[in-house]
Amino acid sequence: MIKWSRLLGFLLIVALFFGLAVPTYNKIWSEITLGLDLQGGFDVLYELEPKKPGQVVDMEGLIATKDAIERRVDESGISEPIIQIEGTDRIRVQMAGVFSQEEAKKMLVQSPKLEFKNPEGEVLATGEDLKSNAKFVTDPNTNAPQVAVEFKDAAEFKKITEQYLGQIVSIWLDDKVLQEPVIQSVIHDGNAVISQTSADDARAMAKYLNSGTLEYKMNEISSFSVSPTLGEEALVKTLWAGLYSFILIAAFMVIVYRLPGLVAMIALLMYAYLLFATVRYMGIVLTLPGLAALVLGVGMAVDVNIISAERMKDEFRMGKSLLSATIMGQKRSMPTIIDANITSIIAGFLMYWFGTGAIKSFAVAHIISVLATFITAVLISRLMLQLLVRSNLIKNNWWYGAPKQKGGAA
Amino acid sequence: MRFDIVKNRKWYFIISALIAAAGILIMLTMGLNLGTDFEAGSRVQFTVGQAFVEDELRDELTEAFGFEVDSVQKAGETDAIARIAHKITEAEEAHINDYLSKTYENAKPQISSVDPIVARELASKAIWAIIWASVGIILYMAVRFEYRFAISGVISVLQVVLVVVSLFALLRLEIDISFIAAVLTIVGYSIHDTIVIFDRIRENLKHYKVKTTEDLENLVNDSVWQTMTRSINTVLTVVFSAGMLYLIGGDAIKNFSLALLIGLVTGAYSSIFIASQIWVSWKGRELKKPKPTQA
Numbered sequence: 143m144i145k146w147s148r149l150l151g152f153l154l155i156v157a158l159f160f161g162l163a164v165p166t167y168n169k170i171w172s173e174i175t176l177g178l179d180l181q182g183g184f185d186v187l188y189e190l191e192p193k194k195p196g197q198v199v200d201m202e203g204l205i206a207t208k209d210a211i212e213r214r215v216d217e218s219g220i221s222e223p224i225i226q227i228e229g230t231d232r233i234r235v236q237m238a239g240v241f242s243q244e245e246a247k248k249m250l251v252q253s254p255k256l257e258f259k260n261p262e263g264e265v266l267a268t269g270e271d272l273k274s275n276a277k278f279v280t281d282p283n284t285n286a287p288q289v290a291v292e293f294k295d296a297a298e299f300k301k302i303t304e305q306y307l308g309q310i311v312s313i314w315l316d317d318k319v320l321q322e323p324v325i326q327s328v329i330h331d332g333n334a335v336i337s338q339t340s341a342d343d344a345r346a347m348a349k350y351l352n353s354g355t356l357e358y359k360m361n362e363i364s365s366f367s368v369s370p371t372l373g374e375e376a377l378v379k380t381l382w383a384g385l386y387s388f389i390l391i392a393a394f395m396v397i398v399y400r401l402p403g404l405v406a407m408i409a410l411l412m413y414a415y416l417l418f419a420t421v422r423y424m425g426i427v428l429t430l431p432g433l434a435a436l437v438l439g440v441g442m443a444v445d446v447n448i449i450s451a452e453r454m455k456d457e458f459r460m461g462k463s464l465l466s467a468t469i470m471g472q473k474r475s476m477p478t479i480i481d482a483n484i485t486s487i488i489a490g491f492l493m494y495w496f497g498t499g500a501i502k503s504f505a506v507a508h509i510i511s512v513l514a515t516f517i518t519a520v521l522i523s524r525l526m527l528q529l530l531v532r533s534n535l536i537k538n539n540w541w542y543g544a545p546k547q548k549g550g551a552a
Numbered sequence: 553m554r555f556d557i558v559k560n561r562k563w564y565f566i567i568s569a570l571i572a573a574a575g576i577l578i579m580l581t582m583g584l585n586l587g588t589d590f591e592a593g594s595r596v597q598f599t600v601g602q603a604f605v606e607d608e609l610r611d612e613l614t615e616a617f618g619f620e621v622d623s624v625q626k627a628g629e630t631d632a633i634a635r636i637a638h639k640i641t642e643a644e645e646a647h648i649n650d651y652l653s654k655t656y657e658n659a660k661p662q663i664s665s666v667d668p669i670v671a672r673e674l675a676s677k678a679i680w681a682i683i684w685a686s687v688g689i690i691l692y693m694a695v696r697f698e699y700r701f702a703i704s705g706v707i708s709v710l711q712v713v714l715v716v717v718s719l720f721a722l723l724r725l726e727i728d729i730s731f732i733a734a735v736l737t738i739v740g741y742s743i744h745d746t747i748v749i750f751d752r753i754r755e756n757l758k759h760y761k762v763k764t765t766e767d768l769e770n771l772v773n774d775s776v777w778q779t780m781t782r783s784i785n786t787v788l789t790v791v792f793s794a795g796m797l798y799l800i801g802g803d804a805i806k807n808f809s810l811a812l813l814i815g816l817v818t819g820a821y822s823s824i825f826i827a828s829q830i831w832v833s834w835k836g837r838e839l840k841k842p843k844p845t846q847a
Contacts (some may be wrong), residue, residue: 366664
């Protein structure tokens with residue numbers, strides 16, 4: 143007799159999964175942040191060096207430099223740069239996507255000559271006297287576009303505004319005049335605003351003002367670039383490879399293990415979905431080493447099912463009934479699966495702890511993948527198989543991996 | 553009649569020792585073909601778009617770039633990797649980009665360069681990460697199984713890594729950061745694979761009465777055979793994945809998937825023919841010892 147409640151339970155799990163996954167997988171996939179190696183871009187590591195004798199590279203200066211670089215990149219319109227401080231004197235900049243890598247690099251390290259000159263052409267201040275936080279603001283009363291700047295030495299700036307009140311103090315970048323504002327009032331706190339004609343001009347001006355104020359010399363000590371077309375090519379081909387290998391594995395599993403194999407493949411789809419969803423919602427950057435971990439993960443997730451399917455076959459050989467072979471097979475394969483996966487996860491944590499860059503990204507994907515394996519290949523897959531067995535829908539043990547029975551349909 | 557795997561173990565040890573010796577010799581004499589991830593200098597990879605002669609292209613590039621290009625190597629069908637011993641400046645990089653884009657249609661240049669200090673740091677961190685992962689694995693297995701299992705397992709994994717690295721040295725394939733990812737994957741897989749067999753041995757130890765070395769050998773032989781279908785089927789599924797990546801995954805991950813393929817197959821071999829066999833030899837010694845006192 144078919145037990146409809148069990149069969150319904152099984153079908154419900156499958157339907158729920160596909161109902162959730164089919165409409166959302168595309169969105170999840172497109173929202174995953176891909177690493178430079180998969181979407182193109184570049185990675186540069188800079189070592190900061192003092193510009194003047196007596197100057198030291200300290201954490202405060204590092205953070206200021208990082209902020210300055212961040213602003214420059216933001217203003218250039220390149221999306222989501224990753225800018226990190228490494229060690230005590232290094233900054234790593236990663237930019238992904240399509241843009242002129244050459245120009246972007248130039249923009250990062252250029253230290254243009256920014257000068258403020260009096261009407262006689264004498265230099266009153268340079269870019270280094272500014273804090274690198276110039277930004278576009280609007281006048282609270284008139285809504286007119288402005289650029290707000292802050293001078294490091296308020297007293298010195300006050301002196302300039304006193305001396306040149308009502309006169310033009312021109313701003314020069316690389317010996318070209320940018321703007322010729324008139325000093326309207328004496329400024330005591332170092333904060334000034336410069337009127338602009340449009341919001342675009344204001345943004346551009348802020349960029350120029352910020353660009354002149356890097357505190358240190360930036361030496362490029364390592365760099366690599368991947369052309370965006372190459373990155374995309376690699377990704378598309380990798381995905382096709384993934385699809386074909388899934389089909390191959392699925393055919394293999396179903397032919398060799400029949401129903402348990404089919405259940406394993408549904409669980410494998412769940413594994414892949416869960417994994418990408420986790421990567422997406424945790425905001426993890428997916429790189430080539432990360433994809434490598436997923437290949438391993440697929441192997442391990444399938445292996446979990448192979449191990450228990452083989453155990454089931456052992457139980458059948460010993461003459462067990464379908465239900466007890468299923469339960470015993472699952473039970474006896476458990477210690478193996480737990481030990482194998484815990485060992486993997488320990489290795490993953492240690493790699494994360496001691497590794498850098500690529501190794502870390504492998505380790506993160508690996509740890510997530512082991513956890514996803516546990517949820518899908520161990521918990522859900524077993525539940526599905528048990529429900530299917532208990533439903534009595536298919537009574538012939540051959541479908542579950544038992545040797546061919548006399549008179550049994552094959 | 554089933555093949556007695558354990559009885560013939562001295563042959564696997566001899567073969568493995570020979571392979572290991574050959575591997576070490578290859579690495580010592582030929583050295584590793586380190587990519588710029590691990591060796592200071594600069595590397596320019598681009599698509600030539602047609603067949604070319606490595607040395608001719610090198611001379612051509614040396615002239616065009618205005619400095620010595622140390623070597624040019626083929627990558628895939630029509631891609632070239634040029635090596636420059638010094639770390640190129642940004643101006644030089646701009647010039648190279650410009651030249652390649654003008655000279656070759658669809659050149660897609662990829663330029664990377666590394667300072668010697670950073671290269672050394674990267675390499676040492678990668679090695680330490682693998683060492684610490686091994687220590688963690690040994691400790692866990694020593695607690696859950698026993699230390700003999702742990703050490704045998706790690707020796708077998710190291711043998712797999714050695715085979716992959718020395719084959720890469722022999723074939724002059726480039727070792728870069730993605731190779732490290734492949735090695736990590738291989739380490740993960742080999743350990744997983746070994747544990748499944750060890751676990752069966754541990755389980756059978758509960759049911760078998762082991763008095764002599766022969767009993768132990770039978771037990772291990774049975775365990776290996778009981779898990780054989782699983783070992784083969786599992787390695788087949790991972791070979792499907794890695795093989796597909798190798799065949800259609802694109803040039804960028806060709807080396808990576810080749811390393812995976814070699815490593816996964818060697819890993820499966822090593823779990824059966826090395827890890828379990830080291831354990832049986834080691835454990836067997838312990839059984840032999842008490843005998844004289846009993847007699």
